[in-house]
């Protein structure tokens with residue numbers, strides 16, 4: 691036990707989804723004892739095979755579903771419901787199709803009755819930052835995949851979440867767009883130092899982005915190993931060819947395969 695502050699604290703988190711099978715109650719255990727601390731400002735990647743419970747864990751942290759047992763704290767408080775202190779980004783950006791980029795970004799502040807001139811100025815600044823200043827009046831269907839992701843990002847960032855929860859946010863993008871989004875995310879994190887929990891099953895992505903990688907075991911998921919990624923910052927895609935990067939990647943792949 692240490693007194694070091696944690697942004698996210700998970701202790702022995704368990705989750706079983708119940709379902710009826712041939713009239714009998716059956717269950718599928720998704721998480722079988724996950725424990726993990728994420729430090730403030732840390733970029734933590736959650737890595738594991740398909741079905742090991744990564745999305746389940748993120749949904750628990752987001753407050754969309756509840757764990758059966760265990761401790762789930764964000765910013766020192768138990769998670770009981772979704773909240774603006776946690777910004778969530780999924781594989782598919784869930785923008786409101788009937789709202790423009792500008793309206794999507796201002797959705798949270800508007801819902802909270804917080805549409806001040808300062809917030810509008812910040813929205814304009816954010817759209818500039820994510821390269822969507824010219825697309826502020828466009829609707830989601832008029833944007834490319836990468837642009838939609840950046841709009842979803844801006845919509846989350848305007849709420850100043852203490853923790854960003856990202857579930858394979860670039861998984862559906864082509865390689866070039868994905869590399870662009872990874873660069874954008876690294877620059878943003880470098881500037882804001884928001885705590886990030888980033889789900890991926892891509893070893894290279896985890897190595898490029900993370901301070902540490904938490905490897906979950908094969909279904910049902912539990913914490914298997916937590917590895918430090920001791921590569922210098924700032925990192926860029928060019929680093930992926932260095933010997934240190936390749937070695938770090940190999941260590942993570944070996945942990946995954948153990």
Ligand SMILES: Nc1ncnc2c1ncn2[C@@H]1O[C@H](COP(=O)(O)OP(=O)(O)OP(=O)(O)O)[C@@H](O)[C@H]1O
Pocket residue numbers: 707708718719720738739740741742743744745746747891909
């Ligand atoms: N709402 C649900 N009802 C029943 N079972 C569920 C539900 N959500 C997830 N599961 C089950 O829990 C397990 C973990 O699912 P989860 O989506 O968390 O895995 P994952 O690690 O995110 O996988 P992937 O990498 O494929 O996205 C799976 O066996 C899945 O079938």
Ligand SMILES: [Mg+2]
Pocket residue numbers: 744745746857
């Ligand atoms: Mg998933």
